Amino acid sequence: MPTDIPKQYDPQAAEAQWFPFWERHGYFNADPDPRRPPHVIMMPLPNVTGALHMGHALNGTLQDLVTRLRRMQGCVALWMPGTDHAGIATQAVVERRMLEQEGLTRHDIGREALVARIWKWKDEYEQRIRNQQKQLGASCDWRRARFTLDDVCSKAVRRTFFQMFRDGLIYRGKRLVNWDTFLQTAVADDEVYTEETAGKFWTFRYPVVDEDDQLTGHEIAFSTTRPETMLGDTAVCVHPGDERYADLVGRQVRIPLNGRLIPIIKDGQLADKDLGTGCVKVTPAHDPNDYAAGLRNKLPMINLLNPDGTFNENAGVYAGLAREAVRDAVIADMERLGYFDSVEDRQIPMKFSDRSKTPIEPYLSDQWFVKMDTLATKAIDAVKNRDVEFFPERYANSYLDWLEEKRDWCISRQLWWGHRIPVWIFPIGPSPELTDELEAKIDRLFGSDSFIMPELQKALAARMGGASDEKLAFQVTFNEVDGEWSALMCIAPGQQKLEEGFKREFGDLQDPDVLDTWFSSALWPQATLGWPDCDHSPPMDESITARSASDGVRNLSDEGTPSLALRAANGNAALDYFYPGSVLITSRDIITLWVARMVLTGLYNLGDVPFRHVHVHLTILDGFGQRMSKTKGNGVDPLDLIARYGADGLRFTIASLAGETQDVRLPISYACPHCDGLIAQTLDHQKAKPKNGKKPRVKCPKCKQDSQYTSANYDADPGEPLATMVSERFEYGRNFCNKLWNACRFAMLNLEGFSPGLVAKADLILEDRWILSRLATVTDDVTRLLDKYQFDQATRALREFVWNEFCDWYLELIKPRLRAEATGSPGVAPPGSETSDIRTTCQRVLVTVVDAILRLLHPFTPFITEDLWQRLGEIAPVRPMVGVESRESRVESQQETALAETSSSGPQPLALSPYHAVSACIIAPWPQGLEAWKQPELEARFQRLQDTIVAVRNLRGLYNISPAATVDVALQCRTEIADDLRQVAAQFELLAKAKLIAVGPDIARPKMSASFSLTDADGYVPLEGLIDRDAEIIRQQKEAEKLRGFIAGHEKKLSNASFVDRAPPEVVAEVRDTLANLQKQLASAEDVVRQLTAG
């Protein structure tokens, strides 16, 4: 007997036991099996920049939930894990730390050493992230875990780059980029944030010159917030319709600082008549708008900056100075020269780099781009054709809007951490011809033939063995920048020898840049499955597979059926079987950055979308409505919450929050380490940073002691008592788990002497049929809701079923039947005795429902359900189950055969048949096909019983009747209802401590009784001596008043001719019914008042 089941669920113990159990048995492993459908989720890659927070916990919970559901439904459910190298973010973290701790920059230690350090960092955090995910219960196929910089992903990156290069989709160009002068790299628009900053707005003048470059005495005034860029001005611009300057257009002005002459141009898009003086200086190399105007008007572009933000030789005498110094000098010089007009204070929106927090400089530099035109069109069509569907649908807008712009994708980053661009750039001079030097080098690489320039391409291909395009080893294009041509040579992946040759011949001419991290993330769905390798599946983590082999791990499909896992001999089975994936579950901020690009590359590389569904879930906010982020210091480590509420409690709460309309606020508290009191988090807590070496503390209002707390801004001192972040919201899930635990504990404690066997429908009494009907309904609802990714509703439906129906009603109702055996000796009730049959039937139904509940809850709360499943398995390894289609594990019995013969109608006789329970909940079959158990009219009858009991309880509370005292109750109702109520008379005693003394149509109200009125019954509880007559009169009068209000509303409706005429007849009939009911209730209340008043 399971006498050892503790009264409280212990999450830590269950988590420690069952995760290794699942792993050991290989239940997470997904291998191609042509007899079963695949279900594939590609994990949105966490960055290796740091630990995970609640956003990841949400994201992970939902993916694991779906994965476990599909696994139970019989799919080969692959959840592909991995991590992202997150180029700039990771390099910045490591560089910052290196600078803080050792005072070193990357230039001090060099490319290789820095990359080595980042790898070390990556290993540490990847481990930490994986640990967090496993703590949460993530049932990923960990053998397949990938990293975006590993060999398999690299190959996909190289292949894609090469093909795009070959197809002319990748080009090199000068572009104005957001330059981070601290990190010395270009950053993407989305890595830049804007902040209103206190700045100044200066007005200066440029003198206008005549044809002979002599001053005319005319001047043109303009305003700027960045005077230092005057050195790079190549025009001043006015609006074409601005008459003030009409006669100046076409003339030239002199920049007083360096004497350079620049034209006055007109451009309606750049200049605004009503802003400032109406005239604007144009610095194409250092301002996005000016850049666009520069292109439109074919203006020269003068780059003033060095990569580190200091001014270069184009700044003349100002060269070598920092931005701020140049600005001051320029202003002073302009003033000295007499061209300064005025200055005013102004709030200026300044762009900052998200990574380094330093100001962004618009900067003209050489970058690589992907042409988006046709690629974007195809990705747009995929969504418009519904090859990819968004849940909720509205998010398709973000995706489409962004792609419609078709802005070319800048894929180069001036970093050291990432996929190096596989292109060698060889300068060849003023015309696109093969120079002797290049020819000589190529000769040495390929042989001694010489080439004619236009034939170079073909010849090179021929050199590689007359190869088709597919086998091209490298590709050349020619590129012109400022009149200088260079050969861009891209090497195909897998050309080791050629690459070595290039390194030998061309030395460090390989482009130093690396690819945008999204370039590799975009390939995630293909790369992880081994694309472009078509002859073998991608390798797996040997440390896991080796251990599994020695443990004798079976495949998931070994349960009950032999594995037919495809051998990789004849192709890439993983790619064939698992691509395209099923659903991507992610947050909305990367719909454009990631989702769109995955679709785009999937279509480009494989001709098919990478997934059919995209579920976009909510964002978790802190208690103040802010996104959780590391920088805000409001992130919560899921491990803190798991420690306090259990992984299942966390998961269940998260699932209950995951609706489709709103983001969710999560007010945070700190748990006092001294007394376990809670301290509400304030914005100050989030922001507080150590001052003078003193770390900020929180003070507990309960015990008045203070302590250090979990903060993004400092590491707590080891050994110091620490207030960890908690959120009371998660008590919802923890409490539910405990409730489930105790309900199952109760069931198991009452399974003494359990014997499996068939339960015929005729043996089931009202509450059995009711709970099975409810189970069938809820099973359908949950399945349907999860198919639509409506996790919150599914969670609520299950919670309500388990807590408010199974626990509150069913378990209470069956207690007498379970005790029926009390007279017999334990476990050996005399066969054939009536008491034994009642109890046995009850036990069998109970086990059936518990079994189904565990299966339904497993995707939500895997640990506790597995734990209970295993315990139940010890007590009832063979037990009746519902909603199981396979008959393989069915226990055949004479009884069943007999029943099957008698019930010729339908394939599934309504009976509970015993099965051998599957050895683990994680692979138990998801309940389905319970349609036949649904009995809506029975549910309605049961509802009446519930209403009546609640009404009696209500009166007891109202009159403060001692819980120990039994009250009488008389019910006046129609005959057929009376029959129902008589059947459950015993339940009144049990659930309301009430004795049903009379029931029927002719029941009169006993004297001095409290009463209640339901839609189809009136109840009376004689309370001789307890009742306060005046109070009861007042109560009933109040009730009557309320009813009169409702009645008036309904009567008004019905007296409205257009309502009766135009509303659907069933609605009108419903209102009539309701009105009749209300009138009956009112009559009853009035009657009570009359009687009481009369005495």
Place this chain on the structure above:
RNA sequence: GGGCGAUUAGCUCAGUUGGUUAGAGCGCAACGUUGACAUCGUUGAGGUCACAGGUUCGAGUCCUGUAUCGCCCACCA
């Protein structure tokens, strides 16, 4: 400026295609622990559904406008 959302009980959120008396959890109040569970049970109080118009027999739900908040995109000499 463009787009997408949101505004319902003290707090956090549900509310299907418009249709009886708008729900849940937490919190609050009262009562209750002799065998599942105090991480519990029973009962209760608590809402002019942001505001103003409109459509409709009927609006929390649909339309228009306003206010406030959030996010995305663009722009800001």
